[in-house]
Amino acid sequence: MLTEEEKHEIEEEFKLYPYKSAAAIEALKVVQKHRRWVSDESIKDIAQLLGITPDELDSVATFYNLIYRKPVGRNVIHICNSVSCWVMGYESVLKHLIDHLGITYGQTSSDGRFTLLPVQCLGTCDHAPALMINGDLYRDLTPDIINSILEKYQ
Amino acid sequence: MEKILLPDIKNLHQIDVYIQNGGYEAVKKAYKRTPDEVIDEVKRSGLRGRGGAAFLTGLKWSFMPKNTDKPKYLCVNGDESEPGSFKDRQIFEFNPHALIEGITIACYAIQAKAAYVYIRGEYHNWIQMLQKALDDAYARGFVGEKMPETLGGSFSCNIYIHKGAGAYVCGEESSLMNSIEGKRGYPRVKPPFPAQFGLWGCPTTINNVETISNVPTIINKGWEWFSKIGEPRHPGTLLFGVSGHVNKPGVYELPSGVLLTDLIYKYAGGVPGNKKIKCVIPGGSSMPPLRGDQLEGVKMDAESLKAAGSAIGTGGVMVMDEDTDLVRVLARIAKFYKHESCGQCTPCREGTGWMLKTLNRIARGEGTSSDLDLLTDVAKNIEGNTICALGDAAAWPVKFFIQRFREEFEKAVKPEVSIPVANKIHSMRNTAVPLAEIKK
Ligand SMILES: Cc1cc2nc3c(=O)[nH]c(=O)nc-3n(C[C@H](O)[C@H](O)[C@H](O)COP(=O)(O)O)c2cc1C
Ligand code: SF4
Numbered sequence: 001m002l003t004e005e006e007k008h009e010i011e012e013e014f015k016l017y018p019y020k021s022a023a024a025i026e027a028l029k030v031v032q033k034h035r036r037w038v039s040d041e042s043i044k045d046i047a048q049l050l051g052i053t054p055d056e057l058d059s060v061a062t063f064y065n066l067i068y069r070k071p072v073g074r075n076v077i078h079i080c081n082s083v084s085c086w087v088m089g090y091e092s093v094l095k096h097l098i099d100h101l102g103i104t105y106g107q108t109s110s111d112g113r114f115t116l117l118p119v120q121c122l123g124t125c126d127h128a129p130a131l132m133i134n135g136d137l138y139r140d141l142t143p144d145i146i147n148s149i150l151e152k153y154q
Numbered sequence: 155m156e157k158i159l160l161p162d163i164k165n166l167h168q169i170d171v172y173i174q175n176g177g178y179e180a181v182k183k184a185y186k187r188t189p190d191e192v193i194d195e196v197k198r199s200g201l202r203g204r205g206g207a208a209f210l211t212g213l214k215w216s217f218m219p220k221n222t223d224k225p226k227y228l229c230v231n232g233d234e235s236e237p238g239s240f241k242d243r244q245i246f247e248f249n250p251h252a253l254i255e256g257i258t259i260a261c262y263a264i265q266a267k268a269a270y271v272y273i274r275g276e277y278h279n280w281i282q283m284l285q286k287a288l289d290d291a292y293a294r295g296f297v298g299e300k301m302p303e304t305l306g307g308s309f310s311c312n313i314y315i316h317k318g319a320g321a322y323v324c325g326e327e328s329s330l331m332n333s334i335e336g337k338r339g340y341p342r343v344k345p346p347f348p349a350q351f352g353l354w355g356c357p358t359t360i361n362n363v364e365t366i367s368n369v370p371t372i373i374n375k376g377w378e379w380f381s382k383i384g385e386p387r388h389p390g391t392l393l394f395g396v397s398g399h400v401n402k403p404g405v406y407e408l409p410s411g412v413l414l415t416d417l418i419y420k421y422a423g424g425v426p427g428n429k430k431i432k433c434v435i436p437g438g439s440s441m442p443p444l445r446g447d448q449l450e451g452v453k454m455d456a457e458s459l460k461a462a463g464s465a466i467g468t469g470g471v472m473v474m475d476e477d478t479d480l481v482r483v484l485a486r487i488a489k490f491y492k493h494e495s496c497g498q499c500t501p502c503r504e505g506t507g508w509m510l511k512t513l514n515r516i517a518r519g520e521g522t523s524s525d526l527d528l529l530t531d532v533a534k535n536i537e538g539n540t541i542c543a544l545g546d547a548a549a550w551p552v553k554f555f556i557q558r559f560r561e562e563f564e565k566a567v568k569p570e571v572s573i574p575v576a577n578k579i580h581s582m583r584n585t586a587v588p589l590a591e592i593k594k
Binding site: 016017018019021022023024025026028029050052056059060063064065066067078081082083084086087088119120121122123124125126127128132135137 | 225234235236237238239240243274275276277278279314316317318319320321322333334335336337338339354395396397398399403404405439470472474478482483486487489490493494496
């Protein structure tokens with residue numbers, strides 16, 4: 001069941017479009033903001049609100065990299081693994097993260113604190129390598145500054 | 155040189171500063187003319203799209219049907235997801251009102267009552283910046299119902315921000331419309347073209363953020379002024395995003411036709427450690443790469459780059475120095491396209507996977523020289539055989555990296571050993587393995 005707050009936030013998005021179904025991505029994001037990820041049950045509830053079938057909504061949810069259809073940790077690290085970051089030292093940053101957190105791509109640390117995911121370019125190639133934690137962008141990374149960044153996320 | 159998009163004016167992103175510097179005057183001027191006169195001004199200016207294909211903007215606007223009962227739409231493309239592209243971001247941050255004013259003029263020209271600005275979901279900060287500017291513009295009556303009071307005339311339009319959620323293909327215009335409609339971002343088969351059957355089946359124009367942000371200045375200063383900047387066949391300034399091995403990476407606004415070597419050495423500060431350049435991708439990751447010895451005299455505009463064997467794309471310039479391992483660079487690029495292929499067309503879906511596997515094999519030191527021909531073959535089979543241009547975008551880097559850096563790729567693979575016929579058949583079965591695997 002969607003909460004009143006979630007419903008309200010989703011309905012706000014309807015104002016932008018002539019058809020409710022156009023708010024699909026935002027609706028998924030609203031639920032994800034409150035619950036961290038989008039479960040099968042949430043898919044059914046959101047689909048009903050949008051007036052589309054759960055299958056239709058699921059095909060949207062699985063299409064986009066930033067919608068999580070599986071549980072994630074309290075903080076999600078998206079590290080850019082595309083060519084500009086690679087050229088500028090992505091691998092050493094990734095290695096540091098993997099060693100430090102003891103997880104690799106697609107995994108969540110056992111304390112539920114971090115999930116590590118790749119992202120296809122963050123549009124910040126002039127400050128490569130880069131990563132994003134819960135929407136906060138960090139740029140010009142070197143392995144030695146990673147730990148102090150992670151500290152901020154408990 | 156006068157800058158159009160990113161002038162050196164402090165706090166230009168604030169609405170008051172924008173207005174003090176002549177902001178929202180162009181739209182008033184435009185609304186005193188007919189929509190056709192506005193289209194004509196943009197046509198004559200020679201403005202070409204900054205989203206990749208460099209299509210004439212005024213001409214595109216003129217494709218919109220005049221007599222229709224259906225609502226019309228403008229979609230502004232700020233998906234900006236191609237590796238190496240990060241220029242529209244600067245407009246959201248430093249000159250968002252030029253974009254908003256440009257949208258109000260474009261909407262008037264094509265008589266659209268609503269515009270959607272599609273911004274990639276990863277751009278959290280920049281979405282907020284544009285939203286703030288948009289809220290201010292609404293509050294002052296430059297957008298929305300109050301426009302006739304503020305701007306004169308009777309026209310009004312709404313502008314909405316539609317946020318993506320991570321999918322490169324949504325930058326392709328028909329995929330972008332599906333994504334706004336709340337569907338999976340699958341590109342559509344064309345024709346019908348967006349001007350006939352676009353967003354929700356209605357006439358639609360799609361333009362890039364940078365393209366639209368040029369419009370207020372064209373109206374203010376006139377087509378003639380604009381057409382004289384830079385290369386006549388691709389006039390105006392361009393935003394060049396320079397990244398990779400340069401001392402001062404960043405976004406540079408320069409007249410079209412600036413020398414690539416000036417861009418790298420004069421503006422972006424040259425290569426760290428004075429190393430030699432091995433490779434430059436001049437327009438975002440899907441454009442054909444140039445060798446270090448091909449850069450001399452190359453000008454940065456659509457026609458000159460075409461003549462030089464590449465393309466302007468989004469003006470994202472990636473510089474790689476002599477120590478860069480190009481096999482692994484290409485494998486990275488191939489990985490991106492494999493991941494972002496929407497999977498609708500067989501050549502793109504299967505081909506991108508096949509190319510990635512082959513490149514990874516070569517990167518591991520297990521490739522043979524026939525792999526290079528195989529890669530070129532697969533790339534050629536994708537090119538031109540798909541619904542959208544993502545297929546070409548995936549094929550070009552593979553084809554041209556191998557063609558232009560053949561020596562380096564040859565060094566990375568083992569030579570094919572000549573073997574007796576019977577064994578050859580056996581070995582062909584081996585090479586057939588990936589084929590069978592990708593059919594899964
Ligand atoms: C795979 C793919 C991705 C694209 N991504 C973008 C993009 O992020 N931004 C953009 O403006 N155009 C992008 N384009 C080009 C658009 O389809 C379209 O041509 C452009 O937005 C038109 O605007 P313009 O005429 O102002 O250049 C992309 C095309 C393809 C095939
Ligand atoms: S070319 Fe690739 S991305 Fe484009 S529609 Fe076909 S499968 Fe999808």
